[in-house]
Structures are given as C-alpha cells and as structure tokens.
Amino acid sequence: MRGQTRQGLRRRRALSAAAALAIGVMTPGVLSAPQASAARQDSVQRSLNALVRDDGMPAALASVQDRNGRTRTYTAGVGDLATGAPAPVDGQVRIGSNTKTFVAVVVLQLVAERRVDLGASVDTYLPGLVRGEGIDGRRITVRQLLQQTSGLPNYSDYLGDDVRYYAPRELLATALQHPADFAPGTSWKYSNTNYVLAGLIVQKVTGRPLAEEIDRRVVRPAGLRHTYFPAPGDASIRESHPHGYYRESADAPLRDITEIDPSWGWAAGQMVSTGSDLNRFFSALLAGRLLPSAQLAQMRSTVPAEATFGPGARYGLGLVSRPLPCGGLSWGHGGSFPGYETRGGATDDGRAANVAVTMQLTDEAGRRNLERAVDTVLCR
Template structure:
C-alpha cells in the first residue's frame, strides 16, 4: 500500500501487540530451485538475483527476502534469503504469501475496465453517475471527477491514509472516504497528478454499486479464478491473519527501534487500495496474463497502458496508466506492474511484453527512498538476468 511518500509507505504506523523483537545478525538461508542449503554451498554458483536478495537481508535490515522469476519460456525459479520468523528462526517459506499492498489497485482497475468493456461503466463518466451526492468537500465535487481520473490519480482527491490515526480496527470503505473528504482537494480534477489511495476506494465503491456484489467477489470471479491464482485472495472482514505459509512481517517505529512482528493486522484500512494477499509467482502470473490480453479486450488494455508521468512517486522514467505503472529497464524496454507497501511487507516487480516477469518482496515496510529504489533495482535485476 502506498502513502504520503508513495510507492513506499503509509503515513500511519502499524503497532503490534506482540513483544518487540530485536534483530541481530541474520545469516541468510538460501532457497534456489526448491533446495534449501547454507549460503556457503551456493557461493560459487549463486546468480545475481540470489546475491541481491542476500544483500537485502545482510545490508538493508530486512528479516527476509523472497523472489519469483519467470523467463520468456514460462519457467519459474524461486529464491529466498533470511529468516521467516525471528522468534523461532523458521526458514522463509518457498514462494510464501505476503500482503501485496497497492498491487491490489491493478486488480481493481482490471475489474473496472472489464465493466467498461461490458458498457456498464464509462471511463469518462463522472463519479456522481454511479455514486450520486457522495463525493463533496472543499474543492471536491463528484460531478466533476471522472472514473478515468480516479484510476489514473488525476482527480486531486486527498489521500485518506495520510490522516488515519493509530487505531488498529475494522474500517468501512465509506469511513475511509469520509476521512479524505474532511480535507481540501490537492488540485482541480485533471489538472495534476498525485498518488491517492482515496481514488481506489471510490473505484471499489463503483464496482459494488454497478455489480451489486462485494468487491472481493468481483475480483475473485473476474480475475483470480480465470487466471488460476491459487494463492491470491481479498481478506474477509475480520481476517487478520495470512492463510497459507508466509514469512512474518515486521515494522519499526524509528531507525533505532527494535523490530515488531505485525503479521496479524486488520487490513481493512487498505480495502480497494491495498488489502490483498498473494505470492510472487501468482503476481507474475497475473501481470503476464494482463499483458497478453487474457483479462481485457485490446481497447481497454490500450487505455490501461496509456500513461502520464509519475516520477515523483515511482522513480526516474516511471509513468502511470490506469492502475498500471511502466518503468524503464536498465537492459532496455519497459516493465509493467505496480508494487505495493503494507505494514510488514514491501513488494516490487512486473512483467514485460516478451514474457518475462519477476516479483521481489521483503518482510518490512520500507520507509526510505534509497531502500525503495534498491528493491526496485533488485526487481530490475531479476527481469534483466
């Protein structure tokens, strides 16, 4: 999930009821091609992805790092480094589930664009067409904000996650929207670009209004099941755990504070902007299916890939489409994906038009620009290997 400094973190810090865990020296356990071994055994033949994961653990303070890499032929290789549970020393699960944060936005955008293809939603219709009278505030008017502007972050809506307190509890989506509407617009609709989680709360509410089903149901029916994402889900209300094998997620309140285990947390304050759980391999499958036209007709996929500059949030050369980010790769060409941040987890990755895909995750939410760019560099290394 992204927040005030975006493609990175939420302003609100998530606290854990568990005791703080100090992190000492972590010796990376390495898993390559399904075989667990000491790092020394692989030293002579580790590839660049494994070396990069080891560095994330050794140098950047992440308890664990995971990667899933798909080549042009569809073959997948998984990697891990670090410790999956600092309390027990358990290894990192192979291709374990993580909270994928704002990668959720791409799933939501796909559902909206499918509804566009079905002529149930119009990208250039105003929000009031579907949610009459709901969006009003200081410089905010749902009669002037289009669905396209929601999906592309050009609405000017303030970011609700910048204004939430530290209360860990269930949030109704309309409560999240109400939090945002207490603050003035950042700019008039269509006259700027700024990442705001509020946009996707509204997109999710439109999906529910049009389909008369929950957002979770529509994502599952339209995306998860058709593509065969067996380890991806939208947590139900009250579902604070992670269902399948997963590395624990950690957080620290300041640079010198101990790590806290925050794996179990109510994710409802992410909702359509960042609530989902998945694995690296499932994310690769999803983005690959999207780029090859399995999820959207050509016209809607072309709209999704029509981008505007988004360097302030996503780094040099980055552009934002409709829930989809393009980034230039050091080996040439573009990576199409999103990335996400949620307390305890950070993910980066994407897919290319020639069939490559990669996703990298670490088990702490990254708060510094340098750390986030380093994780992006590792994802680029995986795509370019």
C-alpha cells in the same frame, strides 16, 4: 510526504503496541538451506542476500518467470525471527497497492461490458457521495480515479495509529474532511482514495462485494491459486508465509505485525498473494487474457509519475511502466503494507519477476535497492 504515498499504503506513525510483539534484534544474512549453495553463482540470489545483509531486511523472497513460462523461486533471511525458521519458498505476503491493478482490471471489464464509462462522472454511479472543499463528484471522472488525476486527498495520510476495522465509506469520509489537492485532470498525485471510490463503483454497478468480483473476474480466470482478498475481520495470512516486521526507529527492536486487520487498505491495498501468482497475473494481463485489446490499450495509456515511482516512471490505469536499464519497459505496480514491501514487473516478451521483503520500507535508498533487485532479475 512522498514516503507516505509511494506505491500506496503507508501509515504515518507506528502501529499501536497492542498490535505488535517486540521480539528483539534480527540476525541478518541467514540463507534458507536450499538456496545457500547457489548464492555464489546466481545474481538473483546475490541481490536477495544484499537486501538482507546490507538493508537489514529480515527476509527477502523472489519469483522469476522466463519468457517460456518457467519459474524459479529464491529466498534469503529468516521467515520467523522468534523461531529462526527460514523464509518459506514463494510464501504469501500482503501485496499492498498491487491490489489497485486487480481493481482496475475489474473496472475495465465493466467498461468493455458497457456498464461503466471511463468518461462518466463519479456522480453517475455514486450520486451525491463525493463532496468537499474543492471536491465535487460531478467533476471527477472514472478515468481520473484510475489514473490518479482526480486531486482527491489521500485518506491514509490521516488515519493515525488506530488499528481496527474500517468500512470503505469511513475511509472515504476521512479523505473528504480535507481539501482537494488540485482541480480534477490538472495534475497527477497518488491517492488511495481514488481506488476506494473505484471499488465502491464496482459494488454499485455489479451489486456484489468487491472481493467476490475480483475473485470471479480475475483471480480464478488467471489461475491464481494463492491470491485472495481477506474477509472482514480476517487478520491472518492463510497459507505458508514469512512474518512481517516493523521498526519504530533505527535502534528500536523489530515488532512482528504479521496479524493485522487490513481493512484500512480495502480496494487500495488489502489483498494477499505470492510472487509467482503476481507474475502470473501481470503476464496474463499483458498477454490480453484478462481484458479486450481496447481496454488493455487504455490501461497502458500513461502520464508521468516520476515523483512517486522514480525516474522515467509513468502511470496508466492502475498500471505503472518503468524503463529497464537493459532497455525496454517493465509493467507492474508494487505495493507497501505494514510488514511487507513488494516490487515487480512483467515485460511484453513474457518475462516477469517479483521481489518481496518482510519490512515496510520508509527510506528512498531502500526502495531503490529493492527496485534494482527487480531490474537485475528482469535484465539478467
């Protein structure tokens, strides 16, 4: 289903009750004190207020960077429904499939170093590992992994409700129990399995853990002070953060699922960051500070991806372009993880914005409203 794969990481059913605490019905429409007086005048604040008031989000956070690099942050709603604490300004959230862009940057750096070839087969780096019904790693290229054109089935559609630690190869094995969606290179379909394999290739080529390579090659060079790849078994969020919530049905109470083992996302969606750090990351990427020009051009070479990312959207190598209503394109990715949903983008002239809400979106209307909030920020 489209709702299970959009922006990546989405479980098909409820998380187990043991992993979540029922805390009752939220009270919408509460603003954090520093922003309340400006809400009447600021279109960004109004957009966040609407996400809380109209879409029932416990909290919404935004970070806005103008073309001169100046940043403003906004919040609306309640960051902890148990205590009533306001949403923390620029708090850390689980960024889901934004992780894919970090992984793609590392792979493309290895391409620039001539240690990985985009046209080479998966078997070149992981011989014999990828086999299944209609699946052969000798026929799937690294480029097809990064661009979601491999035809590999999406492992996260088949995990069920078991909340526990998953090793990367266990995630891959889950996918390989199912037939290919199409022959490699003949179509496009979003699959988290592609990025598990990309992460495994990074580890095989470098001989280092994926988390260390992302930190060494991307996080530190880009100056991301609040971004990290959680260690195995780390179910918490390190710094100030809004709590993330889950609702099993429209009339069910919200459950706090902030603390959860994120390993089932791994290279497809395990990372934690803030809105300001994501803006800094995508701005640095578009400005050519993380990749040589040849590899950045490859990353920005796109194919249609409207079925998952909406009208006019196109998918590059771990990077999504979307047309803005005021003209031009935004470049980013977005992410979905239990308890959190993020959308954002950056433009070639230096603007950037990221909006996060503290409940995973499962309906099309909610996702569109979140995307419109980002568009409002970038077009204001």
